[in-house]
Amino acid sequence: MRNLSDWTVRSAVGKAGECLKAAGIEGSRNEAEILMVHILDWPRHKVFLEGTHVLSTEETTRYFEVVDRRAQFEPMAYILGSQEFYGRDFSVTPATLIPRPDTETLIDVALKRAQFPAKGGVLADLGTGTGCILLTLLSELKARSTSGRFSGVGIDISEAALKVAAGNAAALGIADMADFIQGDWFAGVPVLEDGYDCIVSNPPYITTDEMTGLMPDVRDFEPTGALHGGPDGLAPYRILTTQAATYLRPGGLLAVEIGFEQAKAVSAMFVQNHYQSVEVMKDLAGNDRVVSGFCPKN
Known part of the structure; x- marks a missing residue:
């Protein structure tokens, strides 16, 4: 490799793109540019406009370190330390699942179907991770309500994940609306x-x-406990559908994300546990993504 003091933005990005492409990273040039933006803390367009800018030795070292991490398939979100979700940035670490666009469907369903009193309401998010679901819902409800007061609790078995979620709540300015508690599902x-x-x-x-069979950036880096749902992938849904009614008010909404082939099995669990108006919502790709239903009103 060339001398560390002999790299411009353009030459470094070009070399990084070649390295990432050789490693099998799709969109290698784009990712090389994103990593440069991250290291220099520049707007994206400046990478194009100032390609002849000479990097310092420290900048070059740091840049190729993160390029090497990405070449090993470490997720970009962990390298950057954040991921956008529903128009907001959330801090992420290897202790948390990376928020995904598919999960935004869960936000849409909860906002559309949940029925809150005029005074506001209370939510719970089980397996909260980054807190992106709970904090997005609270932020959206706060923005859409003129008088209602909303609050929520996020539960996760991982203490490290809860620290990330609390930090995200503070960054969004809604720390007073959310509590984060360590626990195993409803415990x-x-x-x-x-x-x-x-x-x-x-x-x-x-x-x-x-x-x-998961992609290496998922299988080797994201927390197994946030991915593996047991032999048939349905173990958490058995807990959620059998125990949620104890905590929901009559008419309260239970909404869960599912794998795209799980709609029939999970919907059956909702019905077996007497949830009403059970619906399946598809994501933007047309895959079944969310099952929801209302707690019986006795």
Whole structure:
């Protein structure tokens, strides 16, 4: 490799693109540019306009270090430290699942179907990870309501993930609206006298057989506990559909993300547990993505 003091933005990006392409990274040139933006903290267009800018030795070293990490298939979100979700940036670490566009369907369903009193409402998010689902819902409800007060609780078994979620709440300016509690599914959920208006979850749903076939950037880097849903991928749904009614108010909404082949099985669990108006919502790619239903009103 050339001398560390002999790289311009353009030459470094070109070399990085070649390295990433050789490693099998799709969109290698684009990712090389994104990594340069990250290292220099520049606007994207400046990488094009100032391609002859000479990098310092430190900048060159740091740049090719992150390029090497990406060439080893470490997810871009972990390298950058953040991921956009529903128009907001969320901090991510290897302790958390990376937010994905498919999960935005869960936000749309909860906002459309959950029925909140005029005074506001309370939500719970099980397996909260980055907190992106709970915090997005609270932010959207706050923006859309003129008088209602909303709050929520995020539950996760990982203490490290909860720290990330709390940091995201603070960054969004809604730390006073969300509490984060360590617990295993409903074991950590506080019981409310009036019940929760909405419970949401993006649980692990990858089957044991499917785990081995995941892309390396998912299989080797994202937390297994946030991916693996047991031999048939349905274990978390059995917990969610059998226990949520204890915490929801009558008429409260349970909404869960699913794998695209799980709609029939998960919908059946909702029906078996007497949820009403059970619906399946597709994501933008046309795949079944969210099952939701209302807690029985007795």
